[in-house]
Amino acid sequence: MPDTISTTISPEGSLEILSQQEVERLHDTSRSGLHDLLRNCSLAVLNCGNLTDDGLALLETYRDFDIEVQQQDRGVRLKITNAPAEAFVDGKMIRGIREHLSAVLRDIVYVYNEIQTRHRFDLQTAEGTTNAVFHILRKAGTLKPGRDPSLVVCWGGHSISREEYDYTKAVGYHLGLRELDICTGCGPGAMKGPMKGANVAHAKQRRSQGRYLGVSEPGIIAAEAPNPIVNELVVMPDIEKRLEAFVRLGHGILVFPGGVGTAEEILYLLGILLHPDNTDMELPVIFTGPASAADYFKRIDEFLVYTLGEEVRRHYRIIVDDPVEVARAMRVNIDRVAEYRRSRQDAFYYNWRLTVARNFQETFEPTHEAMASLALHREQPVHELAANLRRAFSGIVAGNVKEQGLRAIEAHGPFRLHAEPELMARLDELLSSFVDQGRMKLAGDYVPCYTLG
Numbered sequence: 024m025p026d027t028i029s030t031t032i033s034p035e036g037s038l039e040i041l042s043q044q045e046v047e048r049l050h051d052t053s054r055s056g057l058h059d060l061l062r063n064c065s066l067a068v069l070n071c072g073n074l075t076d077d078g079l080a081l082l083e084t085y086r087d088f089d090i091e092v093q094q095q096d097r098g099v100r101l102k103i104t105n106a107p108a109e110a111f112v113d114g115k116m117i118r119g120i121r122e123h124l125s126a127v128l129r130d131i132v133y134v135y136n137e138i139q140t141r142h143r144f145d146l147q148t149a150e151g152t153t154n155a156v157f158h159i160l161r162k163a164g165t166l167k168p169g170r171d172p173s174l175v176v177c178w179g180g181h182s183i184s185r186e187e188y189d190y191t192k193a194v195g196y197h198l199g200l201r202e203l204d205i206c207t208g209c210g211p212g213a214m215k216g217p218m219k220g221a222n223v224a225h226a227k228q229r230r231s232q233g234r235y236l237g238v239s240e241p242g243i244i245a246a247e248a249p250n251p252i253v254n255e256l257v258v259m260p261d262i263e264k265r266l267e268a269f270v271r272l273g274h275g276i277l278v279f280p281g282g283v284g285t286a287e288e289i290l291y292l293l294g295i296l297l298h299p300d301n302t303d304m305e306l307p308v309i310f311t312g313p314a315s316a317a318d319y320f321k322r323i324d325e326f327l328v329y330t331l332g333e334e335v336r337r338h339y340r341i342i343v344d345d346p347v348e349v350a351r352a353m354r355v356n357i358d359r360v361a362e363y364r365r366s367r368q369d370a371f372y373y374n375w376r377l378t379v380a381r382n383f384q385e386t387f388e389p390t391h392e393a394m395a396s397l398a399l400h401r402e403q404p405v406h407e408l409a410a411n412l413r414r415a416f417s418g419i420v421a422g423n424v425k426e427q428g429l430r431a432i433e434a435h436g437p438f439r440l441h442a443e444p445e446l447m448a449r450l451d452e453l454l455s456s457f458v459d460q461g462r463m464k465l466a467g468d469y470v471p472c473y474t475l476g
Contacts, residue, residue, distance in 0.1 A: 025084060026108035031093075032101050032116055034125035045132055046094045060241055061131055063426070064258060065090045067245040068123045069103075069110040079429050081245050092128070101128070123249050123256045126163065130258040131241075133162045138260065152384045156259070156267050157373055163257045165236065165272065166372040172274035172361045174234065175353055176206045178288045179213025179279025180462050181247055190313040190346065191216030191279050197350035199224025199233070203357065206273060208265075209237020209256060210247025213279040218252040236272070240265040243284075246424035261386050262417060266291045271374045274357045275307040277349065278339075280316045282462035283423070283454070287416035289323065291383060293331060294409025296338045300378035305363035307356030308339040311349045319460070326453050330412060330446065331405045382410040389418030389428055391435050394473075399442035399450070415440055419454075422472025423463055438473045451475050 066088050070081060091102040101124065110120045137143055138155050145151030160166055175198055179191065195205060195217030205221045207214035218235040225233035237253035240262055249256050259265040270276075270292060278289060292308065295301060310320050320341050327335050342349050361371065369376050387393065397411050418438055421428025432438070442450060454473075463469040 027085070027088070027105040028108050028111050028114065029104045029106070030111075030114075030116065032103065032121060032124075034099055034101060034128060035118070035121045043094055045136065046092050046099070057131060057135055061092075061128065062088070062090055064127045064131065064241055064244050065103075065124055066106075067248045068120060068127055069106045070245075071110065071120055071123070071248045071251065079426055082426070119251060119254070123253070126256040127258055130159065130163060134159060134260045137162075149379060149381050149384060152264070153267065153271070153375075153379065156264050156271060159259060159264070160257060160268060160272065160373070163255070165255060165257055167234075168370070168372050170371065172357050172364070172371050173202060173204045174206050174236070174272055174274050175203050175217075175357070176269050176273035176276045177213065177217040177279065178208070178269075178276065178281065178285055180281030180285055181208075181210045181212040181214060182282065182462055183212045183280060184315075184461075186313050186315060187280050188212060188216050190311075190316075190344075192220035193346040194277065194279075194311060194349050195220025195222075196224045197346050198353060199230070200228060201350055201354040202228060202230060203350070203354065204234035204236070206234070206236040206238065206269065208243070208247050208284075209239050209249045209253050211250055213281060213285075214247065215250040215252065216279075217277070218250065222252055238265055238268050238272075242421065242425040242427065245426070263384050263386055267379055267384065270295065270306070270377060270379070272372075273306075273374075274360045274371075275353045276309070277353065278308070278310045280312045280319045280462070282457045283416045283419045286323070286453070286457075287413050287420060289327070290409045290413040290416065293327065293335055293338055294406045294413060295377065295379055295383060297331065297335065297406045297409065298378050298380055304377060305356075305360050306374075306377070307353060307360070309349055309352060310339055310341045311345075312343060314344040317343050319456075322453060322456055326449055329449055330401065331409055335405075380406065380410070382407060383413070387414045387417055389414075389421040389431075389438070391431065391438055394418045394438040394440060397440065399440065399446055401443065401446065415450075419473050428472070432472045437471060440473055440475050442475070447475055 066081060066085055085105065087105040089104040093100045093102055110116055144155040146155060191213045199221030205217045207218060221233065234255060235252045236255045237249050238257050238259060239247060240259045259268055276292060296304060312319065364371055397415055399411055399415060401408060422432045422438055457463055458469055
């Protein structure tokens with residue numbers, strides 16, 4: 024067994040006070056299920072620095088880990104039992120990890136109390152879901168009304184080569200020199216690199232209020248634990264609200280090389296931008312990587328054009344092996360975003376004008392039945408095909424790294440996807456290239472969690 028430490032701490036940075044009822048709910052797993060959720064997410068945060076994307080293996084390694092919320096006269100205390108020793112220095116928990124632990128507690132309690140229990144928001148409507156996402160982000164202190172647009176969302180794989188990682192750092196550095204901030208899925212690889220580069224650049228520019236925002240969700244946090252540079256963490260309740268948070272918060276989006284999770288994000292974003300209501304939306308999107316990634320983006324581009332049509336190319340630009348040009352282009356385009364929103368009296372901190380259709384908001388549970396019944400054919404509007412392809416990739420992500428998906432595959436075998444023949448061939452080619460390039464897992468041989476037929 025690995026080294027562990029048991030201790031009691033106070034939350035830091037958020038939610039230092041809870042009601043007695045909230046504490047009881049966190050204890051009562053049988054009634055709310057919150058204790059298991061809190062335990063799993065907390066373990067992922069405490070495991071920061073140990074590279075793994077296997078949620079089941081993490082839970083098994085630290086099966087004696089537990090966290091208990093204790094109500095005291097002066098506030099809340101967290102009793103932590105058998106936590107990974109790497110989260111501590113000389114027996115004292117690292118401050119950044121303590122803040123992340125507090126953020127996990129805050130978001131789980133808020134989502135349960137205000138969204139799942141009180142039904143303040145109608146999650147069956149687009150407006151209600153968008154309002155729920157807004158309130159979660161506002162509660163987390165993520166919305167910054169006094170700042171000009173500067174937040175660049177960076178997507179890409181957690182399992183990438185050293186060359187690709189160094190490239191993400193170089194891009195982040197040149198973004199930081201131009202006083203741009205970084206938002207990622209908060210994990211390793213292409214999520215950590217841009218933050219690391221920007222952090223150095225912000226120090227050079229004496230930018231003391233640099234933002235390194237990580238947006239996660241309970242199903243993925245074990246595979247993509249917050250990296251040490253994240254100074255703001257938000258845990259959204261599911262992948263759909265996590266993706267909506269990215270596009271509502273971001274002023275520009277960069278896509279680095281990645282695997283199925285990155286493909287899911289690309290399809291989500293382009294499916295939204297292809298919606299007729301978003302024709303004039305100002306939201307710059309750049310695909311970028313080192314010279315060795317040219318073929319990767321060529322495959323992505325060909326797949327997108329085949330499935331979504333030539334029009335899709337209007338919504339992104341591909342820049343290979345030029346970090347300076349990427350940063351310059353993003354800076355110029357974010358300045359255009361500022362003018363666009365200013366002319367329409369839109370908020371800088373939350374993109375209310377963007378239309379996100381219901382089929383991009385509805386929670387997709389990747390069961391074997393749901394995966395097999397996805398409509399993967401081109402006889403439907405392109406934004407609907409994008410939504411279904413996004414669900415297919417989301418299911419593969421679940422089967423690769425999420426506890427629920429891993430258990431489903433373990434019990435019933437691989438997911439089975441059905442598509443029209445030509446689309447199936449294109450999909451098979453793309454997925455096979457991810458496997459060949461080692462983009463599915465951080466370590467070990469990859470056993471596909473899906474079959475195509």
